[in-house]
Amino acid sequence: MTPSFAELKQNLKAKNINLSFQRLKVLEYLVNNRCHPSVEQIFSDLLKELPTLSKTTVYNTLRILTETGLVRSMTIDDNETRYDINTKNHGHFKCNSCHTIYDFYVDIDNFCSDDLKNFKIENKNVYFMGICPRCLTNKE
């Protein structure tokens, strides 16, 4: 369930979103860096390649991509929003020690509650926090 760049590009065209050069680069970055980067990370990395890039453009692009549903934004206990390509059926685990965010498989689709019978659910999120294996072994 990891959509290819070509698929995403087509998906955008179908939604009448113009793929400008800068937007292409942001999208490309998200496809190649599935590490839940922050705006700051995306911006400073792309700046090496596009010295005239504006941070505002990154914000704008991410907003557009998020609105179309191609990209998912999330804030896990941080003051920084993180972004990733929207793939289904996975939760996020954030390590409280190294702050890395891991994906893990979870069957969210079949995960519902009777309390929400009359609710229209548009978006499901699962995130855990704790210590990742790497940090656990480093402590010993």
Add this chain to the structure above:
Amino acid sequence: MTPSFAELKQNLKAKNINLSFQRLKVLEYLVNNRCHPSVEQIFSDLLKELPTLSKTTVYNTLRILTETGLVRSMTIDDNETRYDINTKNHGHFKCNSCHTIYDFYVDIDNFCSDDLKNFKIENKNVYFMGICPRCLTNKE
């Protein structure tokens, strides 16, 4: 699973947290207002009762209460952190129309993934977004 005020107070003493007057009031507020209030809401409501209250105190208190695990902080797609008394086994649903946050029952404890075999999980969160029944009917 809604702890009483007396229980919470005892819980705090056990953790060597001094219950100052202001902290008491913040805790009391959270017990009486289980609507996931923001700092701004807590502060401005308590200000009526405690005109000398400082917003910094509210922030400090919430940090302490969160660290002890009595209070849970969450940011659902907002730029404002919300707080509630930490009760187990429930997820949050945020209405995209009226922005109300609902609790719903969910069996989080039995909700794990093989991918996280070697992770130490300290905290589990489930939140959904969509439209609540009230807003759904109002639209018609």
Add this chain to the structure above:
DNA sequence: TCCGGTAGCTGTAATCATTACAAGTTTGCA
């Protein structure tokens, strides 16, 4: 080929939640 308009990009300024800090106040304990 030229022109006009629109969409997109850029950079600065403003906003707003949160945190840092320093000084005043209260509390607990000897």
Add this chain to the structure above:
DNA sequence: TGCAAACTTGTAATGATTACAGCTACCGGA
């Protein structure tokens, strides 16, 4: 009673995000 530590308060700083205004690039029609 007095001291030290813990709390509170208010202001200033920080830092992510948004607003905005001007500039640029592209596209369609004459």
